[in-house]
Amino acid sequence: MTADEKTNLDLDIMNLVNKLIEDPTNTKDVIMYIRGDKEFETASINIKGDVQLLASTIQHHLDNNEEFKRFLLSVLGSWMAKNPIDEKMFLNGLEIAKKTFSIN
Numbered sequence: 769m770t771a772d773e774k775t776n777l778d779l780d781i782m783n784l785v786n787k788l789i790e791d792p793t794n795t796k797d798v799i800m801y802i803r804g805d806k807e808f809e810t811a812s813i814n815i816k817g818d819v820q821l822l823a824s825t826i827q828h829h830l831d832n833n834e835e836f837k838r839f840l841l842s843v844l845g846s847w848m849a850k851n852p853i854d855e856k857m858f859l860n861g862l863e864i865a866k867k868t869f870s871i872n
Contacts, residue, residue, distance in 0.1 A: 771808045778803065782814060789816045798822040 785799050798817030805811070815822060829836040848855040 774805060774808070778812065785814070785816050794818065795821065798825065 781801060785801060789797050789799060795818040798815070798819065798821040800822055801812075801814045803812050826840070830840065848858060
């Protein structure tokens with residue numbers, strides 16, 4: 769498949785997404801579309817809809833889907849291992865959140 773054909777498929781998918789979430793103030797739906805292309809070395813992400821709903825959806829899957837949980841934690845863990853400054857910021861933020869929300 770050529771780069772143009774892949775781009776056209778991405779556009780077709782985004783047209784479907786836009787039909788589902790026509791109103792930008794829609795708080796009832798959310799879609800996150802992620803695609804990576806090793807052949808043409810491109811990556812894209814597009815989020816449409818309520819980002820708080822997206823966060824809740826991801827948290828739901830972390831609680832209820834072991835494969836998703838394993839995937840997400842491995843992505844974050846390996847990324848933080850390569851980025852010590854971001855890891856320190858994340859850990860500091862986690863400590864602040866624990867204190868703020870009284871989580872032990």
